[in-house]
Amino acid sequence: MSQATQKEPSKNEKTITPRAKDFSEWYLDIIAAADLADYAPVKGCMVIKPYGYAIWENIQKVLDAKFKQTGVKNAYFPLLIPQSYLQREAAHVEGFAPETAVVTEAGGKKLEEPLVIRPTSETIIYAMFAKWVQSYRDLPLLINQWANIVRWEMRTRLFLRTTEFLWQEGHTAHTTEKEADERALQMLDIYQDFANNYLAMPVFSGTKSEAEKFAGAVRTYCIEAMMQDGKALQAGTSHLLGQNFAKVFDLKFLNPEGVEDFAHNTSWGVSTRLIGGIIMTHSDDKGLVLPPKIAPIQVVVLPIWNNEDDKVNVLVVAEKVAAELQELNISVEIDRRDERFGVKTYEWEKKGVPVRIEIGPKDLAKEAVTVVRRDLDGKNSLPLGGLAQSIDDLLIEIQNNLFDRSRLFRDQHTFEVNNYDEFKEKIELGFVKAHWCGLPKCEEKIKEDTKATVRCLPFDAPVEPGKCIICGEGSSKRPIFAKSY
Amino acid sequence: MSQATQKEPSKNEKTITPRAKDFSEWYLDIIAAADLADYAPVKGCMVIKPYGYAIWENIQKVLDAKFKQTGVKNAYFPLLIPQSYLQREAAHVEGFAPETAVVTEAGGKKLEEPLVIRPTSETIIYAMFAKWVQSYRDLPLLINQWANIVRWEMRTRLFLRTTEFLWQEGHTAHTTEKEADERALQMLDIYQDFANNYLAMPVFSGTKSEAEKFAGAVRTYCIEAMMQDGKALQAGTSHLLGQNFAKVFDLKFLNPEGVEDFAHNTSWGVSTRLIGGIIMTHSDDKGLVLPPKIAPIQVVVLPIWNNEDDKVNVLVVAEKVAAELQELNISVEIDRRDERFGVKTYEWEKKGVPVRIEIGPKDLAKEAVTVVRRDLDGKNSLPLGGLAQSIDDLLIEIQNNLFDRSRLFRDQHTFEVNNYDEFKEKIELGFVKAHWCGLPKCEEKIKEDTKATVRCLPFDAPVEPGKCIICGEGSSKRPIFAKSY
Known part of the structure; x- marks a missing residue:
């Protein structure tokens, strides 16, 4: 459990490593210099210090009000989930089981069934929804919770990827897939608006590829921001879960005709990693730079x-x-x-x-x-x-300037390419828009060669005839590729 | 992990069990009828439903502002604590170790050192404070966190005692015991004011006996409310921890003379059990009754x-x-x-x-x-x-009426007694003020015979000569005894 292997924030150092010299050191120096967070004595866990937590409180205040305006209500579901629950949805367990922390003993005794600390709460929440929903009159059910999450990550970094983090997770249930999809997109819109207009962090919004979607989802929508090293940060996701979880947790309703059907679910979340995003979008070699609308x-x-x-x-x-x-x-x-x-x-x-x-x-x-x-x-x-x-x-002017500056940086570091050589050159500099056939094997090859992944297929990507940069097959739109956090 | 042994809230029943018939059933019926909470599929855990959670949000909003007005800042410390940390303070481990949930596996591997889910955060927080404090200039350190807590309880009851619950825990460090004690009392004052003026729940405030104090504290202050069945609910506690934790976690500072000393700590908390307190203080046979200042x-x-x-x-x-x-x-x-x-x-x-x-x-x-x-x-x-x-x-009038009504009820069910026979009779009806020598053996006898404990020695208890109702030894003040939740 020692911290010896982790980089200590250089708390009392007087200098911040320049971005150009070592972006990753610079990032940790900014956090230490602004006193945002510290390492905890458990591997990969952080302590969010008061100044860092105040940023999170501001994020919460704005988003919470926006969620509630759309009819969402807050609730609280348990931290501990029976291991068998996680195992019921095949894709979900494959995605999350390897990362779970497991409680095997409690109250001095070995438990009959191990409990996992929630890595996300779909399973426990839809199990409860199934108890609460009988008829279409009980739908839609629009719930959010602010909670802590544990995922046993191998490589951690303050705010961006920590064993425990804070987030909100929204979970909804609807009578039709259309309504669920509209809700998933509505919440993504809130995230996009929040990123642009509060965090001054311009984002592309779009759809994830099959390989990158949430474990258990039909479709994942996301917002992707560019950090000052040209890498992408997935800043928020919204998932259309379809009836996948409803079927395994028996979340059914009687429709107005008296016929039973499974509900359609969505889930959507943002986390304390947004604070990492703010830091890497705006800060400079002198230290942290905060957008006025989110500054404590x-x-x-x-x-x-x-x-x-x-x-x-x-x-x-x-x-x-x-x-x-x-x-x-x-x-x-x-x-x-x-x-x-x-x-x-x-x-x-x-x-x-x-x-x-x-x-x-x-x-x-x-x-x-x-x-x-x-x-x-x-x-x-x-x-x-x-x-x-x-x-x-002046505060409004600063807010706008930070957004304009970040958008300019992003646009200057976003490239359209038409062949793989060009792709490999530009992918080192930022985002790349390139034609892709849509097949996993071409996506995998790109990832193996360059470490870049499909970040999203932007909603506003223009339709144009093109050829996959790997296999040459036809493609009608350019997804965005990038290396990512 | 089955819920079979737990009482289900009678969700769809049309009637609420009358208080007079079965107080405990009535309590669960109120929760079900008002749709405040539900049982989770893990033993003793609850789901706080939107209407119940909205009450908690109102509690948070008021208390959070009051804490911040006194200079307290929010932060966030990890859920998982190395087991060895909990073991460092002797009294603390004795009090909490039997109730912990233990993570022994994570990321698919057995952990070298087991991690406990926080049953309270003194150990992890003072370990961090020790990293942050060098000189008296770094003090006082005034921190609060809103967090979830897990204690493996044998007998659980919605809101009052659940395996997982939500709370706030304040933790402070000071240069002198006097300053720490003043802080502990200041926070108790906030709790008392909040209970009286927001929850309309009159409380006695005072000091716990040695047997009832927090595991690891020098002294525990508390507020105690009377429920409509005459039982006491400990509604909030504030602990003077002295240097107990500072010594085991090496939380030291240099004083202005350059001499090293251990810091003096306090911790203080209220939890979602307050919602149980609100229910049992005000509700009637028709359902929940909420004080206007806390009603969603x-x-x-x-x-x-x-x-x-x-x-x-x-x-x-x-x-x-x-x-x-x-x-x-x-x-x-x-x-x-x-x-x-x-x-x-x-x-x-x-x-x-x-x-x-x-x-x-x-x-x-x-x-x-x-x-x-x-x-x-x-x-x-x-x-x-x-x-x-x-x-x-009218809302103010209702708020005042609820307080007056509860105080009248409490006063009518609080008795002064001068011998043990009278004690045993009155303790079935409510609170009893009786002389006690202060020795654990007399306290234990009372607990064994009647299940009643010392709830607190009220700050405002008058000095008067008396004799312990058990042993006849001299006593100068009357603590309050009651059965409790």
Whole structure:
């Protein structure tokens, strides 16, 4: 259970490894410098520290409200699932059984049947749905839970792939496949909107290939984001499960004609890996960069003083400014610590706070403050009059700038190629759109040769005649290929 | 793993067992009738259904804000704890080891060291604190987590005692015992205020006896509520842990003089058992009764119509009323279903919604609505003009009435006794205040004879000379004894 084999976040180091030098080291340095997470004494597990958890709380707040607006209700299902439940759906057990943590003893005794810690909750949830649903009047059933999940991963990385992680998992049951499919797509839309407009993380949305779909699903929809190393991050998935689970858990309903039928299910989820996505989309060599809409602290106010008289004056103004910002629902913190100015600015930079307001005697003499954006270099002087509104506007500008910048980066690193040589060259740089016949053997060859997989067939991929870059067979659309996290 | 041995909630039954007939059956009937929870297919585990979970969300919302106001920050620590961690603190392991669920296999292999699912997180959290704290400047450390917990209980009961439950556990570290003790008491104050003013559940607060304190604590503070069967429910605890855990996990800091010392810890928690407490404090033979401040739906609006013209008219007014209530932040639902009036009222009654507003053609003719309180019998006609404000006032009145009623019940079932015969008679009826010498052997005798335990020594217990009801030795204060959940 030792952590010896894992990279420690370099907590007290003063420097962050540059992205260009070692992206993976840079990522861990950012997490340590911003104090987001730490390694736990159990292999592959993490502790989410307060600043990292506050980001998760903001993610939860936004998504939870959006889910509820569509009629979804939260509930809570057990952590422990009888092993036999997992085994009932053939594809599902094949996908998840190798990764489970198994409870074999409890209360001092060996259990008759081992229990697995949920690696996902389809089996237990649809078993319960089967108890609750009798007639079409009980449908649709629209449930979500915020929960912890355990998957025994071989190679772990903070936030991106940890043995235990936090997520939400939505589970719904419907009378028709059409309605279920619409729900799966509706939830993916929420994820896409959230990624674009809150995380400022542009995503492609589309359908997974058969090889990449969820174990037990009929079809998997996903959103895929590009990290600054050109790799893809699967940021959210929504599955049409069809009647696969309904059949094994006997989730049936009587339709209006009195005929029994199996329900159609969907499941959909995002997890704490989104925090990894935020980090790798926006941060720079100075530290974390957070989109304002998801930042736990949107504005930090730094009073600057050389003597006690100054201190009193700047603090009064700092508090007034903070109060005005709070009235506009801006989350603000005043850094009153008796620390050197450089130490403070360095710290807030590393923590990715979108806006820093510096208030010193010279600023006050001008009835102004100095404003520093985290996303751009340089400082600006802004008048105290109307400051709160200016800052509110600035936060929107920063949010938009982060999105535009990330989208530009992604578009500059997304390539259309028409043959395999070109594919192998460009796949080292980012996303590649290439024709593929749809057969697993061509997909496998690409994966073996390049480590790249089909990330998705985008919904908006134009129809055009083409030939599979591997076998030359006909293809009408280009999926997106990439290496991924 | 079968549920066969557990009592099924009588979901589709039309009647609720009267409290007077069988309190325990009544409790389960209320849960089933209000659709709060269900049994899971793993022994002693429950599924918290949407309406039950919404109560938990309201509890979380209020407490989370109160914790944060005192400087506490949320974080997340791992579910799985190395077994050796639990064994380091002698009293702690004795208290918790017999109840743990143990993971012995994961990822298809036997683990070198078994992992326990957290029965509480002192060990893992203070091990992490030890990594984070170097100097007194790093203290106090004020952390809370909302998490799931597993304790392998022999006898379980929905919400009150389940193998898995949800809770919050606060963990803090301080430079002095005095500061730690103040924090433990501050958090107990929050619990007491919450129980009284939100759950309308009057509590006694005080100190646990040595026999009843938390395994590993120096001192345990608690709040104790009386259920309608006269039994006590421990509704929240706050522990002064002293340096017990700091010493075994090497949680040290350098004080301002450069001398190393162990930190002083506190931990404090409330759980989903509070929902059981709400049920058993307020509900009646008709179903659940919820205090307005914690009710997921505070007001239900019931439009009544006999023909389509009526329907249009009453729905317009119902929506206007609902909108006005929502403007005052009142949570409201319009029941538009095409169901019989009696079916609807019966359902909302069982669900404990504090106020029902009925709007029919006759009400409209009078420019009024019919208002029904869940906590009292009878109906009132209220004018449409100024209705929202009247309802807002009424919700406060209901909240206060529930508290007053519960406090009256508790006071009427709390007895001062001066000898053991009287003790044995009164302990069957409720709480008993009796002199006790403080020695475990007298406490044990009482427990053996009557099943009652010391619930707490109330902070406000008056000093008075007395004699232990068992041994006759001197005593200066009366603890509260009761049978408990």
